[in-house]
Each structure stands twice: as structure tokens, then as C-alpha cells.
Amino acid sequence: MAYQHVVVPTDGAKITVNKDLSLTVPENPIVTFIEGDGIGVDITPVMRKVTDAAVARAYGGKRKIAWMEVYCGEKAAEKYAGDWFPAETLEAIKEFVVGIKGPLTTPVGGGFRSLNVALRQEMDLYVCQRPVRWFKGVPSPVKEPGKVNMVIFRENSEDIYAGIEWKADSPEAKKVVDFLQKEMGVTKIRFPDHVGIGIKPVSAEGTKRLVRKALQYAVDQDLPSVTLVHKGNIMKFTEGAFCDWGYEIARDEFGAKALDGGPWHSFQNPRTGKEILVKDVIADAMLQQILLRPDEYSVIATLNLNGDYLSDALAAQVGGIGIAPGANNSDAVALFEATHGTAPKYAGQDKVNPGSLILSAEMMLRHMGWNEAADLIISGVEGAIADKTVTYDFERLMTDAKLLSCSEFGDAIVAKING
Ligand SMILES: NC(=O)C1=CN([C@@H]2O[C@H](COP(=O)(O)OP(=O)(O)OC[C@H]3O[C@@H](n4cnc5c(N)ncnc54)[C@H](OP(=O)(O)O)[C@@H]3O)[C@@H](O)[C@H]2O)C=CC1
Ligand SMILES: O=C(O)CCC(=O)C(=O)O
Ligand SMILES: [Mg+2]
Secondary structure, X not given: OOOOOOOOOOOOEOOEEOOOOOEEOOOOEEEEEEOOXXXXXXXXXXXXXXXXXXXXXXXXXXXXXXXXXXXOOHHHHHHOOOOOOOHHHHHHHXXXXXXXXXXXXXXOOOOXXXXXXXXXXXXXXXXXXXEEEOOOOOOOOOOOHHHOEEEEEEEOOOXXXXXEEEOOOOHHHHHHHHHHHHHOOOOOOOOHHHOOEEEOOOOHHHHHHHHHHHHHHHHHOOOXXXXXXXXXXXXXXXXXXXXXXXXXXXXXXXXXXXXXXXXXXXXXXXXXXXXXXEEEEEHHXXXXXXXXXXXXXXXXXXXXXXXXXXXXXXXXXXXXXXXXXXXXXXXXOEEXXXXXXXXXXXXXXXXXXXXXXXXXXXXXXXXXXXXXXXXXXXXXXXXHHHOOEEOHHHHOOOOOOEEOOHHHHHHHHHHHXXX
């Protein structure tokens, strides 16, 4: 398609999705990127530099990413006369199927809705996959961070993130309250006169497609358990149903059987013969379990809000959100991004840790099947940390570490990649 501001690189070729959803990746794939607001200007160029270095080193110049900038957030508003979310950005990410983004600002309370959530919803990127593991030498607030090795599968399209809510005192909120009281027999709205109302949709379809991915991941990676995290004791028909549907798909599609009458289940990994335990934990209890007994958890499948809370909490255990990567996937399109936000107080200072976005690029390379380059990124990050040459977030918690800027940390990783 013809784009207004997006310039398609002439030296690149399109990644295509095959019928079985595998990718055909040319030697010079076009990969879309959104720079991002706030610290996006600092971390995105560093991520590109490290990724290019890893690809060059791994394939000796035979392969090269053709980066294609697309716009969202503040930079889009400048380019597209106030449009923060240009339609052609969505079109380009969908057309070129693999992309990576910096963080985007969302105002609290009023203002526009989250552009990050809108990107996920518009492209139905229903899986938010966030691996959390410790890198040797990273300072952590817990005694044994090495026991943390989990992958969160966060449902990315439903829950209260669907954005169905009405402001207190608006005619819409009053209408919904009226409907609830008069037609649904609701008597428990504590202060009905000035109340904001939010609706939390959770469906069988949305739950099952997410839990299916989590179970399949456990099978493919030969992992010991999948834990369904929910608040089903309180929200029975949303969070409770998520848990029930999760077990149902484990039974129906993976042959899981209930253990001692349930609710926990298990099934045999068809590839390795090992048992995979399917269990559930209530969300508040899970927040203490990840601190006290992290080694008992491996793959986590959960709803949108629980997954948001869990990802930042788990990231803190292994060194903070400066080093927490992620992916947003549909069946065809993948958009990689850090777990953290725009950290506005550090914007433009060349200060923050680019690690989360670099490790998101590592996930992206693996998604493309470029595992050799992905491995080099991991060893580069490990090497820079082992040398205690780190950004402020790690340096302030380490003894005898050398403080590096964001770009210098990128250079230290590149030096390890080329070393
Ligand atoms: N996917 C996305 O694009 C996301 C966007 N957001 C948006 O970002 C904005 C700011 O959100 P906020 O709640 O402040 O959360 P942020 O994640 O942006 O920042 C919170 C704190 O986390 C630490 N931090 C974040 N990124 C890094 C990094 N790269 N290196 C080192 N430390 C880091 C900093 O801690 P310290 O102060 O201790 O140094 C920072 O003050 C909001 O508009 C929010 O909506 C939020 C989350 C995700
Ligand atoms: O979109 C936002 O502003 C926040 C999103 C977020 O916190 C997340 O995806 O983890
Ligand atoms: Mg978050």
C-alpha cells in the first residue's frame, strides 16, 4: 500500500506468514519500529545498534535488518497534524508482520486512552508474553533471584482493559446505573449517585486462545507446570470462569486429567513424556508465592490486569523493569516491547537501562528464527553485567560497579558481541 509518511526501505524485503503460521524471513527483512515517547528516544536507537551488531556478527553481513520507522504517540502527533494513532501505522505493522516499539505515554484519569492497549486491541495481539529470569550479577532485593524463571502469558484483549467505562455523573453512567438497578435487580451499588462504572468482559474464546498458547509453550519448551492466576473467589463469572475454562482446555485439547478429584490437573508432554502440572492460584496469594516459593512456578497464564501487576512485581525480583522484555502476539503479527513505560523524568538524558528493549529485540530475533544473533545478544548482556559496567539502576545497588550511560551500556554489549 502507499503510505503518507512511512518510507518503505528499498533495500529490504517483506517477512511473510505461511499457512501453518510459520514465517518466511528473507535475508534483509523489513522490521517496523516505533521510537516511543519519553525514554524511547534514548533506548530505541541503542536497541537498534545492538541488534544490528548481533546480526552482523552472527551472519557475517549475509543478513541485515531493514528498519522501517512507523509513528505513534507524540512523534505521530507532530507528523500527522495532531493524530496520535495514525491508521497507516497499524496498516504497516500488519503488512510487515514483525515490529518492535518503545513505550508510549498514557495520561491518568482524563485524556486519551492507552495507545499501547489500542495497538494490541486493533491488531488483536491477544498474547502478551513476558519472560522473567535472572541474569547472573544483576542486583536484586531477594536472596535467591536465580530461583525466578517464569514466563507470563497475559491475556491482552479483554478484562477491564477493554476500556468499557463511564465517568461519574455522566448521562451514560446514570443510564447504566438505572439499568442495573431497575432491570437487573442490583441493590449493591454503595453510592449510586456519583459513581463511575467499568465493565470487565472475560470470554470463553478469549481465555481459551490464551491458555492454549501457554499450554503449548510448556509442551514446546518442556516445562513442568502452567499456573492459572485469577481472583475467582471474588469475581466468579469472569476470573473464576477464566480458571474453569483454563482447566477445560487442558482437558479437552491436551488430555489433562484431574488429580485426586481436582482442581489441579496434569498431562504428559507428548514430546518428552514428562508430566506437566496445570494448577491455579488466587492472584493475591500468587504475589506472595512468587516471593517465597518462586521455583515452584514456570509458565503463568492470567488475565490482563493480574498480568500487568505480576509482570512489574516479578521484574523487580530479578533486577527491575530496566531488564524486563516482552512480546505482543496475534497468530500472524508480533509487536515486541519492554514491560516498562516512558519513565518521563529520565527522558532524553541518555541515562536509563536499554536492557528491556534490547532483550525484547532478542525475543524478536528468536521469533524470526535468527537464534544465533539472539544468543549473541544474551551473551553480550551477560558479559557487560559480569564486568559490572551498568546503567544507574543496577549501579546504585552494586558495589564497585562502573556507571555507564544508556548508550555506553549499549556499546559495552556491542563490544562483548564483537569480542
Ligand atoms: N507499554 C508501554 O508503553 C507502557 C507505558 N506506560 C506509560 O508510561 C508512563 C510512565 O509510567 P510509570 O508508571 O512512571 O512507569 P515507568 O515504567 O515508565 O517508570 C517507573 C519507574 O521504573 C523505572 N524504570 C522504567 N524504565 C526503566 C529503564 N529503562 N531503566 C531503568 N529504570 C526504569 C524508573 O525507576 P526509578 O525512578 O526508581 O529510577 C521509573 O521511574 C505512563 O504514561 C504510563 O501509562 C507504562 C507502562 C507500560
Ligand atoms: O498503556 C499503558 O500506559 C500501560 C500499559 C502497561 O502498564 C503494560 O502494558 O504493562
Ligand atoms: Mg504494566
